[in-house]
Every structure is written in C-alpha cells, then in structure tokens.
Amino acid sequence: MKKAFSVFIVLLASALLSAGGSKEENTITIWHQFTGAHSDMFDEILDGFNETIGKDIGVTAEGVYQGAANDVLTKVKAAAGTSELPDIAAMDATACLDMKESDYLITADEAGIDKSILLPAAVRAFTSDRGLLAVPFCCSSLILYYNKTVFDEAGAEPPRTLDDFTAIAPRIGQRDSKGNVTRYAFAGTPTTYELGAFIGAQNGLSYMVDGKNGHFGVPRNVLIETDGTFRNFLVHWKQFYDTGFVLNTSDQMQEFAAGRSASMLNASDRLPTLQRLIGDRFEIATAFVPMTDENATGGVNIGGSALFMFSDSEAVKAFMDYILSLDCQRSWAEGTGYLPATSAVYSDPEFQEYLEANPLYGTAVAQTLASNPEVTGIWMPSGYQIYHTYQSEIREVTENGKDIDQAVHDMASFIQLQLDDYARQNTSK
Amino acid sequence: MKRQNTKAYLLLLPSMILAVLFSFLPLIQSIIGSFLNVSQQGKVLGAAGLDNYISLFSDKAFINSIGHTFLFLAIFLPLNTVLILLAAILTRRKRRHIAIAEYVFLIPMAVSLSSISLIFREIFRGRVSIANRILSTDLPWLESPGCAIFVLALLGVFLDFGIDYILLLSSFRKIDRSLIEAASIDGAGSLRTLFYIELPEVKPMLSVIIFLAIKDAIMISAPVMILTAGGPFRSTETIMYYYYLEAFRSGNRGTGSSIATLMAILAGLIMATMAARRRHDRENG
Structure with a gap:
C-alpha cells in the first residue's frame, strides 16, 4: 500500500514538474x-x-x-x-x-x-x-495569371476590365465537337481576397465595412449594399459567367496548371509554385487584375x-x-x-x-x-464564414440565377449578423 | 476488502483528477459561459440570457451543419458497419497466412489522423486527381458537395477501421468453440452457423462499435479541418467544425459555449442509450 502511494506521489510530482516548462531566455x-x-x-x-x-x-x-x-x-x-x-x-x-x-x-x-x-x-x-x-x-498582391500560349493563339490581350474579359472569353475558351467545354477562359469563384480588389478599387476607393475596412475600431456596419459596389461587381461578373467559359471552383490553381482554364486570379507569391507545376507545357504570363469597370481605379491591396x-x-x-x-x-x-x-x-x-x-x-x-495605398484588406470577424458565403452567393447568382439584388441583400445581412454577433460578445455595452 | 477498495480508488485518482480538470470543470464552465457574453480574452462582459442560443439557431450555417453531420452519419455508419463486419467475418478463423490479412486491416491504426487526412486530400484533389486516374472517372471529388461528404465518410471509415476491426475480431474469436462444433455436428452449414450462432454472439460488441461510430460521426471535426476545411461552399461543415470556427476562429466564445453545452447533452443521451442497450442485452442473455 505504502509502495503504491509513493509511486503515485512520484508520478504526480513528475507530471506537475514537467508541465511547468520555461522558455530559454x-x-x-x-x-x-x-x-x-x-x-x-x-x-x-x-x-x-x-x-x-x-x-x-x-x-x-x-x-x-x-x-x-x-x-x-x-x-x-x-x-x-x-x-x-x-x-x-x-x-x-x-x-x-x-x-x-x-x-x-x-x-x-x-x-x-x-x-x-x-x-x-x-x-x-x-x-x-x-x-x-x-x-x-x-x-x-492579387494578380492575373494567364496562359500566354492560348492568348497568343487567340490574338487576345490580357483584359483590362471585366467587360474585356467577357468579350475575349469565347476566344480563349474552347469546346469540343459535342459542345462540352474543354478549356475555360477563367477558373475560380471570387471571394473576400478577390473582392478586396473588385470592390475595394471601385470609385477609386471603397470599403466593405466601416472603420476603413475594420482597421479603425471594431467594424459595426457593412457597406457593400448601401454603396452599390457588390451589386456592380455581380452585374459584370454575371455577364462574364454567362459566356459559358467561367468555371466555379475553389481549386483554380490546379485547373490552370492542368491547362483546363486559360486564366485565374491568385496571390503573386504563387508564381514560383506555378512555374514549377507547369514546367514547359505552356507559357505563363502575369497581368494586372481586371477592373470591375472603368471607374474601378483603386488597384489592389x-x-x-x-x-x-x-x-x-x-x-x-x-x-x-x-x-x-x-x-x-x-x-x-x-x-x-x-x-x-x-x-x-x-x-x-x-x-x-x-x-x-x-x-x-x-x-x-x-x-x-x-495602386491607391488606401485600398486595404478587410479585417472583420468570422472571416472564414464570410469568405464561403461570398462564394455561395456568387454561385447562386451565376449557376442558379438568383436575383442579384437579393444576393446583395443576403450577403450584406449575413456580414451584418457576424459583425453584430462579434460586437455583442466581445465589446462592453 | 476495504483496503482493496482504497487501493483501487487511489489508482483511479489520477484519471479522476484529469477527468475533473479537463472534462467536468470545462463542461460546467461551458454551461455557465453559454449564458454570458465572454470576450475572446476570457473577460466576462455581462449576462447574455438566451442570446447565444437564439443567435446560434438563427444562423442558417449552424442548422446546415446539423444536416451535414447527420448526412455524414447516414453515409458513414452503414459503410463502416458493413466493411468492418465483412473484414472480421473473412478473417475470424485462425488459418495459415491469415495474419497477413489481419496486418493489412490493422494498418489504419498505425497511421496518424493528420497524415491520412493529408494523403486523402492529395488522392482526391481536383479533377486531375489520383482517384480519377485509378478509377478512370472525372469526378470533382472535393469540389462538389455530394462527393466531398462521401470522401469524408470514406476517411472516417479508414480512421475507425483498425480499432473497430480488432474489437469485432476478438469478439468473434472469443465465441465458445463448442457451440460452433455442436452446430456443425447438427448439420449447420457455415452460413447458418454465422447467422444463427456467431453473429448473435458478437451482437453486444457490434452495438458498442455502432455506438462508438455514432459518437465519432457526431463529434467529427479534425478530419474536416484537414481534408475539406468545411468546403466546398461550407457543404461539409459539421457541428463540431462549426463550433471550432465560432469559438476559436471567430472569437465568439458565448456561441461556442452554447454549442458545447448542446453537444454534451447529445453525447450524454447517446451514452445513456448505449448503457440502456447493453443492460437490455445482458438481461436478455
């Protein structure tokens, strides 16, 4: 009995001692x-x-x-x-x-x-x-990666605006004899990161939430509905999607590297990885992110x-x-x-x-x-949830024909709910 | 006798201390926290009443996460049960070289959750995936909601396979041989013996495996985190993954506590059902 008790005390003491580690100075x-x-x-x-x-x-x-x-x-x-x-x-x-x-x-x-x-x-x-x-x-920063081999064959220049993209999509995309798309013009479903540019650049500078995108104070109000920026983006994006050459996916990197899409948006630091993935299969090139419209001059964050x-x-x-x-x-x-x-x-x-x-x-x-240095990334709570809800709403509009105004309202309401919830649980009344 | 009891309690003490520290106290803290506004730094900002529960049930994503969890359960449970049963039945008799099959079925136990989740992610990633190459298919495994939840269920089966297999196999091998031999002498074929003698004998263990599988399915979060991160388009977000997002990623500790409380109640109900079922099995021989 005594032996068992001693063993127990030794084990407990060593467990407590080992738990209190300290950092080397x-x-x-x-x-x-x-x-x-x-x-x-x-x-x-x-x-x-x-x-x-x-x-x-x-x-x-x-x-x-x-x-x-x-x-x-x-x-x-x-x-x-x-x-x-x-x-x-x-x-x-x-x-x-x-x-x-x-x-x-x-x-x-x-x-x-x-x-x-x-x-x-x-x-x-x-x-x-x-x-x-x-x-x-x-x-x-976000940049446009494109398959230069395909663009050159089609005699297309990298698009400056989303309308340009819509115009060249049928030329850089490809269908087989049965009408199935064998190469998309673009792969990817925009979400918070891409919208940082598509919305942030509008009218020279726009924000998704107040407090300059949440940088100053805890964001309390969503702005994408009242200032019309998300609606403007969706109108242009829907036209682009309706060409039939835009693939909704969240794995654009692989689609692009496999040659199944002629372009995609991604972070500039992905270039070395892409070059390694693509090798000599086709020539890759980079361009500025297309503007949502002619007034979207703010650039990228x-x-x-x-x-x-x-x-x-x-x-x-x-x-x-x-x-x-x-x-x-x-x-x-x-x-x-x-x-x-x-x-x-x-x-x-x-x-x-x-x-x-x-x-x-x-x-x-x-x-x-x-770019306008004031165009900044978004700091808001529930970033993950908002990221995926953006994608879901864009998919609903493009694939299922959801009314754009309704999608804008639903998206804005969702973000507002997240802001309210965060404020309620994290700030003193 | 009394001394024996003291020794037993003393040996149980470390586990009990750990259970109190890491299970019961956090549970009580969660229940209390679910009625409070607690900042992510742990500061109590005031009473929330039922606000955390109201906000939880008014979030469509939470309701969806319940649906995803039960969809996962609906795919995972039958798949897991059938495959485990098949593997155990095929290897239940000790024969020459059967050890090779046993080792193969036990391999999942030797692979860590993170590693196998990452391996699955690479196998099923994109249309130009290893899975599509092997199966000559063109399925967007992790890109389409229907396929992604199925891949997640497959991963779940793989993760549970080793332990479930060893439990069921040992149960098969513990069956009194005289019963099987008597049935054989009475002219029962191998299928009759299996269905009328062996399966009823392993039924209690099979129910344990099923209840463990239900518990694992309802609590699944780490494989979701690594394999799909809740995607595509939040279609594989389970209740516990939603909990992780709210409590740890979004800083909504009150909401997190509400989910933890609800899940503790659910887990309690499952365990109570399991205990009642076992009692029923014992009482009925």
Whole structure:
C-alpha cells in the first residue's frame, strides 16, 4: 500500500514538474506557416541572423512551424497569457482584428520599428487605430495569371476590365465537337481576397465595412449594399459567367496548371509554385487584375503576412532590424516571390536586374506601386464564414440565377449578423 | 476488502483528477459561459440570457451543419458497419497466412489522423486527381458537395477501421468453440452457423462499435479541418467544425459555449442509450 502511494506521489510530482516548462531566455521563438521553398528561405534568414548579429548579442532565433496561417493565430490565442506565447508570430490579415483587440501584442509602433523605410502600401495594410500592428514581411498582391500560349493563339490581350474579359472569353475558351467545354477562359469563384480588389478599387476607393475596412475600431456596419459596389461587381461578373467559359471552383490553381482554364486570379507569391507545376507545357504570363469597370481605379491591396511581436526585448528589435535590411529583404523576395517590404529594395540595382531577368515578377511590383495605398484588406470577424458565403452567393447568382439584388441583400445581412454577433460578445455595452 | 477498495480508488485518482480538470470543470464552465457574453480574452462582459442560443439557431450555417453531420452519419455508419463486419467475418478463423490479412486491416491504426487526412486530400484533389486516374472517372471529388461528404465518410471509415476491426475480431474469436462444433455436428452449414450462432454472439460488441461510430460521426471535426476545411461552399461543415470556427476562429466564445453545452447533452443521451442497450442485452442473455 505504502509502495503504491509513493509511486503515485512520484508520478504526480513528475507530471506537475514537467508541465511547468520555461522558455530559454537567449532564444527568440518565431511561429510561422512557411512550408517548402519558403521554409528553406526562412531558415536561411534565421541562420544569417544567428551567425551575425545573433552571435554578437548572444541570441539565437528559432523558427517553429505551426501549420497554416489560421492555425498560427488559433495557437497564439490559445497561448495568450502563458509562457508558451512565442516572441514573434507570422500571421496574415485575418489575425489583425484579434491582435488589435488583444492586450498581449507589442505593436510595431510600440517596439519602435522605423516605418519610414517601409513600403507605404505595406504599412497601410497593417495599420490600425493602435498604429502599425506588425512588421510587414510576406507581402503579396492579387494578380492575373494567364496562359500566354492560348492568348497568343487567340490574338487576345490580357483584359483590362471585366467587360474585356467577357468579350475575349469565347476566344480563349474552347469546346469540343459535342459542345462540352474543354478549356475555360477563367477558373475560380471570387471571394473576400478577390473582392478586396473588385470592390475595394471601385470609385477609386471603397470599403466593405466601416472603420476603413475594420482597421479603425471594431467594424459595426457593412457597406457593400448601401454603396452599390457588390451589386456592380455581380452585374459584370454575371455577364462574364454567362459566356459559358467561367468555371466555379475553389481549386483554380490546379485547373490552370492542368491547362483546363486559360486564366485565374491568385496571390503573386504563387508564381514560383506555378512555374514549377507547369514546367514547359505552356507559357505563363502575369497581368494586372481586371477592373470591375472603368471607374474601378483603386488597384489592389497588399496581402500576405506580417511578423507580430509579443516581446519588447532588444533581441526581438535587433531581429526585426535584420529582417528589414536591404540584403535580407531582397534575398527573401527573390527566393520566394514575395514583394519586398522595404522601399529601398525597389530602387536597388541588384533587384532591378533580377526583375529584368524575371519579368513575370515585375507585374505585382508595378501593380502595387500603381495602386491607391488606401485600398486595404478587410479585417472583420468570422472571416472564414464570410469568405464561403461570398462564394455561395456568387454561385447562386451565376449557376442558379438568383436575383442579384437579393444576393446583395443576403450577403450584406449575413456580414451584418457576424459583425453584430462579434460586437455583442466581445465589446462592453 | 476495504483496503482493496482504497487501493483501487487511489489508482483511479489520477484519471479522476484529469477527468475533473479537463472534462467536468470545462463542461460546467461551458454551461455557465453559454449564458454570458465572454470576450475572446476570457473577460466576462455581462449576462447574455438566451442570446447565444437564439443567435446560434438563427444562423442558417449552424442548422446546415446539423444536416451535414447527420448526412455524414447516414453515409458513414452503414459503410463502416458493413466493411468492418465483412473484414472480421473473412478473417475470424485462425488459418495459415491469415495474419497477413489481419496486418493489412490493422494498418489504419498505425497511421496518424493528420497524415491520412493529408494523403486523402492529395488522392482526391481536383479533377486531375489520383482517384480519377485509378478509377478512370472525372469526378470533382472535393469540389462538389455530394462527393466531398462521401470522401469524408470514406476517411472516417479508414480512421475507425483498425480499432473497430480488432474489437469485432476478438469478439468473434472469443465465441465458445463448442457451440460452433455442436452446430456443425447438427448439420449447420457455415452460413447458418454465422447467422444463427456467431453473429448473435458478437451482437453486444457490434452495438458498442455502432455506438462508438455514432459518437465519432457526431463529434467529427479534425478530419474536416484537414481534408475539406468545411468546403466546398461550407457543404461539409459539421457541428463540431462549426463550433471550432465560432469559438476559436471567430472569437465568439458565448456561441461556442452554447454549442458545447448542446453537444454534451447529445453525447450524454447517446451514452445513456448505449448503457440502456447493453443492460437490455445482458438481461436478455
């Protein structure tokens, strides 16, 4: 009996002791979502830091893969208030609303990051009423990828507007003798990311929700119905879809790479992956995102992820300074396809040379520089639910003939419900 | 005797502490939280009354998630039961080389949930998928709602197969041989023996497997997260995946607590039915 009791006490004590782990003080822990080539490049950056500045100040930066961007956010929220919270976490815009409202985030402004060296659009992308929330790192923008071989054969130019797309769709699409579509002009169902450009660019600048797309304060009101932007988009998109050469899918990447569609929209950093997938099967090219109409001149917003800080140590600041250095940003951009976050890289002769040798990468750069920096991504609660509801409504309109005004109303009501629910449960009355 | 009981309770104590800490306390917290407005930082902002429940049932997506969960159950349960039964029946007798088949059927137990979910995603991804190549089909497996829920059910079967198989196989092999031999002497063929002697003997275990499958189907979330992420177009969003979205992704902790409370009640009902069923089986021999 005594023996059993002693065993139990020993087991309990060891379990309690092992549960209370502590972080090493000379290590900067960085949670991230990078995989494949991006992960290798990130490891190179960490090695570069550890072998130079890190060595001088006696600090080691250590990257920990934590799943997709959303998983990183979920884990950060779960670790909040514990010693498990990392020093830095790479997260995308979907994290911004939560981070802005959190009391454990050290904003880039609070950490004393020099904003003047950063690309203005990248700063705007992560700026809130708390200032610059995080350090922009993996900047990308939406671009049009197209099958140049098909476009050239059809004598078509990349479309400037959705109406242009509608006009060329029958030429770049293809049917077999039985009338079945063998190649679509476009694959994909627009959702929050794409609508950030299709709606955001309208009339020079438009927002989906108030507070400048939720960047300032918690968003309370949906705007897409009252300002008519979603309706305008749906009218043009329906005409495009009615050509019969638009495929509703959420796996546009594979459809495009397989040659089953002549174009698609995707983030600019997908280019290296696409080039690898397509190989020599056809020539790929990139172009600006088509405008919803002639008045949609706002361009696109900066997407991607940023480095959020949860420690205000000098070591973290030194790491951020290193990561924003010209050399680091240039090699990161060249190795991953991301846009450099540091302005100086854009005028750097070495980067210019790289763009000349790789003209496809230049599209995202030119498009970003030509866009209104005030066009920003959307920070709103229930991002996942809204993302899929946009797709469902667009499918209902295009495939099932749902009335456009009804779809706009349903979409706006859905977003409003999510905003109200979030406000009710997360803000004091 | 008394000393034996103390020892038994002492040995049970760690599990009981864990159960109280990680099951009962969170459950009570969830029930209370479902009537409060709790910010995602855990700050109580005031009473919500029934608001969390009202908002939950007024969300079409939640109602749909109930439908998706039961559709999943309707596909998964018969498929799982039939395949497990077939595998166990085919390998119930110890013969030469039967171990090879046993190993094959037990393979799912050696593969982690995440790995196999990722493998399934790659097999069924897009029209130019491995599945379409093998089956010479042109199905949008994970792109069309009907196909996606079927692939999810297949994954569910794969995940449960190993443990269910071992439970049923051991039950078959525990049957008193004298019963089978007596039936054989009386002239019963193998099919008659199977249907009139063996299957009634394994019935209690089969009901355990069915109830476990129902519980797994109703609680399914991680495979959804990895295989379909609720898509396409939210068509594979199950109740527990919806719960994950609300509680952890959207910061609506009150709504999350309401779902957790409802699910705890549902799980309690299933377990009570299972216990009643087992009692009934025991009482009727």
